[in-house]
Amino acid sequence: MRINTRLxxxxxxxxxxxxxxxAAIRVLRSRHDKQARQIDxxxxxxxxxxxxxxxxxxxxxxxxxFYEAMLSxxxxxxxxxxAVQSIRxxxxxxxxxxLLLEDNGFSVQMANTGPSDHIEATHFQDWFxxxxxxHISQSNRVCSLEQMLRMxxxxxxxxxxxxxxxxxxxxxxxxxxxxxxVYRHAGHPLTAEELSHVAAIxxxxxxxxxxxxxxxxxHTKTP
Numbered sequence: 001m002r003i004n005t006r007l008x009x010x011x012x013x014x015x016x017x018x019x020x021x022x023a024a025i026r027v028l029r030s031r032h033d034k035q036a037r038q039i040d041x042x043x044x045x046x047x048x049x050x051x052x053x054x055x056x057x058x059x060x061x062x063x064x065x066f067y068e069a070m071l072s073x074x075x076x077x078x079x080x081x082x083a084v085q086s087i088r089x090x091x092x093x094x095x096x097x098x099l100l101l102e103d104n105g106f107s108v109q110m111a112n113t114g115p116s117d118h119i120e121a122t123h124f125q126d127w128f129x130x131x132x133x134x135h136i137s138q139s140n141r142v143c144s145l146e147q148m149l150r151m152x153x154x155x156x157x158x159x160x161x162x163x164x165x166x167x168x169x170x171x172x173x174x175x176x177x178x179x180x181x182v183y184r185h186a187g188h189p190l191t192a193e194e195l196s197h198v199a200a201i202x203x204x205x206x207x208x209x210x211x212x213x214x215x216x217x218x219h220t221k222t223p
Contacts, residue, residue, distance in 0.1 A: 076212035080109035083180070083205050091194050093184045097124060099133050100170075100178035100209065106133045118159070124181070127155040136167050137176035142195050143167040145183075164189040168198045170206040177206055177213075 065086070080098050087096040097119075098109040106128065108121040132152050136143055145165040149155070165183035169176075182190060182198055 076209055077109065079205070079208050079212070083201065084110060086201070087180070087182060087198060090197060091182065091184070091190070093188055094182055094190065094194070095119070095184065096198075097121070097181045098170075098178060098205075099124060099128065099181060100213075101130070101133055101137060101176055105130050106178065119183070123155075123159075127153055129154075133178060134176045137169045137179050139169050141169070142199060143169075143179075162186055166190055166195050168195065168202050170202055170209065177209060180205075 080100075084096045084098060088094060096110075100107050100109070105125075108124045110121050129152065132148075135151055136148065143151070143166060145153075145160065145163060148165075148167060149160070153160075162185060163183050164186045165181065168180040168182065170178045170180065180198055180202060182195065184190060
């Protein structure tokens with residue numbers, strides 16, 4: 001009897017110890033899983049912050065390089081050409097045109113295009129109207145190609161379906177000046193980040209163009 005009792009006690013003790021060990025293992029595993037999740041969240045946050053910082057830095061670098069290049073422009077046409085060339089050089093595979101409002105229409109500024117570029121300045125005169133250019137320039141937001149088509153863009157479907165395009169307005173406070181039309185092949189769609197780079201230089205370009213189009217009045221001293 002004593003042997004059996006001691007044996008039962010030993011088994012019970014071993015069972016309790018085993019249960020305690022299992023409970024301790026479960027607690028440790030739970031803590032480990034929680035720490036692993038926290039580390040994953042922290043790593044994801046760090047990656048997200050680094051990505052956002054890199055995008056902001058790239059946007060700033062583009063704006064700075066554009067403004068530095070713009071200092072060499074001595075007239076409105078050169079400023080517009082610098083802007084178009086900067087966009088073409090910064091956004092892979094993209095082209096750009098700048099449409100500026102005039103009294104009875106609008107002008108188009110494009111960079112020198114290669115033989116593979118099937119869009120010419122005359123196309124924009126056919127696709128857009130003065131009213132549409134004014135509407136887009138005062139929209140205060142980047143307009144997609146689909147939005148421009150709904151506004152009244154008259155581009156032929158055979159060409160439109162091959163394009164990924166957007167318009168970045170140069171207007172401000174209801175005063176339309178024109179817009180930057182950025183485009184490339186539909187197989188390589190423009191991204192929101194790329195368009196944000198163009199938007200980052202739009203205000204500076206608008207101010208530069210405005211100074212050329214509206215000369216500062218000469219102030220005379222009152223005797």
